[in-house]
Amino acid sequence: MSKQVTIKQIAQYAGVSEATVSRVLNQPELVSKQTIQKVKDGMDELQYRPSALAQSMRNHTTKTIGVVISNVLNPFFTTLVRGIEDAATKRGYSVIVCNTDENPDKEQRYINMLVDHQADGIILASTGNHANYHSMVNDMPLVFIDRMPQGKDANLYDTVLVDNEKGSFNAVDALIKQGATRVNAIVSPVATTGTERLNGFRKALTAHDFPIREQDIALDDYLGKHTAELALNLIQTNQCDALFCGNNVILMNVLKVLKEWQIEDMKLAVFDDQPWFDFVQYPIISVDQPAYLIGTKAFITLMDRLANPDRPVTHDIVRTKLVIR
Amino acid sequence: MSKQVTIKQIAQYAGVSEATVSRVLNQPELVSKQTIQKVKDGMDELQYRPSALAQSMRNHTTKTIGVVISNVLNPFFTTLVRGIEDAATKRGYSVIVCNTDENPDKEQRYINMLVDHQADGIILASTGNHANYHSMVNDMPLVFIDRMPQGKDANLYDTVLVDNEKGSFNAVDALIKQGATRVNAIVSPVATTGTERLNGFRKALTAHDFPIREQDIALDDYLGKHTAELALNLIQTNQCDALFCGNNVILMNVLKVLKEWQIEDMKLAVFDDQPWFDFVQYPIISVDQPAYLIGTKAFITLMDRLANPDRPVTHDIVRTKLVIR
DNA sequence: CGCCTTTATGAAATCGATTTCATATACAAG
């Protein structure tokens, strides 16, 4: 702080103007060999590092992007974030991560913050409750991940999503093929993913001529406060022998119930895969989403958009993989 | 980008100087009621948001901190980061997360980047290979977490750590009390934590009059490429009946080996606790670190330091909790 | 009514870079 070395001091040291110092960094071909040397000596001597702040100010680019997700504690998002960060770092970008906890107000605040900081773009797993993103971000590029954007601006933006319906279909289909006779579901109604996963669930039942009973479906709240209760209710009143969980958080809560009530016989399927599923006593069927890949793809999409703001909107759907245990 | 509304336009709209607009935001008591109203109308009308960049430039504070950890994919660090972010958000700070993958060069680059961006401070889980942090960060406040700083600058900085030795001691002690007759260990030699955890392991053995055999100890590399191999080797050649794992990543790899080789009888203990340990067929003994708390404490320590740069260095050690299953 | 203090405001400097425009020197061609 006190010791911040500026371009001015380098100029002074080398006996040249600030413009020349700047040129040494940005267009050295315009500067004579000897001057370059003098300036570089000064930079080494004084340990000069240009202020990224001042550069951003002048250049109108911060080399920073925002990532707005619901929660880094969810390993799906963590992996996704890591994918983004690795890609970003390679291209000299920094990443600011924001957790919305599925709270639209928080999402709003974070987006404002990112706009204020002039992030070059935002990658967003939307809570889905903002009608008008465009007015919020003011031409800043936005890439939607994981959840479909909603509202009238929806088709203005690039997306990188997974095929929730198909993934869920496959998982439930596998449950039934493994002999399940009554499959229940717990999904989170947050954003678009819950609905789509439920559609897959329904279609799989139908494909096997199973009746669709609404009491076989429970809608979880995001925070998971009542998941255990809901699960227990399904299990006890419906006597189901298989449960489809809409995400890894739900599965975790279901496992708690099973353990607590010592329920040994239950077929489980879940959207999203985690390494530790291998070690659980139940043979968990899971839909593996390429979270890391979604991250890198989203970043690349964002870069493309920055390079070419007027190119047509892209909608990328990445493939899921069914894991049967 | 194109539409960025500046203070100038508000000034124009309200027919006042830029200084006055700025005062409306920062010292409204100096401005007359009517003028405030005019200016605020302008802000609403044009949807003005001050450029955080320009403010940072002028105020020499970015309201941004850096968090440098080895890997967000490690749930311990994720939880820690979440603790930091929640605390930071409450105080209006943004967080930039950086993954070093235990690579000192990456650490170096990220710290440089944060210095360039004039972060207000850094929270750092050091790889431990930098002799001279002070020359790198140039008076920027630094809080070390998880790992002890090393080198000659070590005692210049605030720390928030856990008692690795005691935690490990308790875990190994518990293994033995559960009947283990030969306990082996796999730890990561990265940073200071590995050594400390190993010390705890040794002391526990000694306390029970167990001999300490060096072939009972394996040093893992961080990336975990050879963990499985090492584990298998310990198990097969030493015929151990209990394994102490230095962190959750190591445990995961050990579980893979046990599963692959269908080894059912193995007592396990691990430093760090994860929710899913509850569902694994082995009754895992774990040392629960309050990761979230470490995060919030680190952030608060950083804020204290910023508020009072000359206050004495603090060394906070948070308590671990033994979880026996 | 003249002087002094408050109150309200603006002009200009500043933060640390980049870039445009002007200028000075060196060298080549006529």
Place this chain on the structure above:
DNA sequence: CTTGTATATGAAATCGATTTCATAAAGGCG
């Protein structure tokens, strides 16, 4: 020796805010 063209450099404007300093108007007091 003059003119023209590269080549190398600096002065000043700029990015969008904040703050100091100066000043003008308004109000209080003897």
